[in-house]
Amino acid sequence: MKRLASIFLSLFIIFILSATNPERAEYIDWINHKAMEQSSNLLKKGFLSVAGKSIFDAGTTKSDYVIFSIYKTDFTDAGMGKVTTIGIFNQFIPLSSFEKGE
Known part of the structure; x- marks a missing residue:
């Protein structure tokens, strides 16, 4: 009986994780918002509010593992x-902050 309960609990946890795996569009909104928060330049904030989502979308790759996703955004060419x-539980957890390219 304990084994059956463990299996159901595991399946339930996997279901919850897969149901709360955030989508790419949510990530693009989140990263655009974070970039605007970090910028102190009004011109840069204005540019990000107009074209940020399409720029971040072009520079982002997503690896979907069903229960979570890993997003990598590369802007070394732009100096960022x-x-x-x-992405897990409808949240985004940075594994690395913006690292300056060489």
């Missing part, structure tokens, strides 16, 4: 660096 983020 790279950021790696895990």
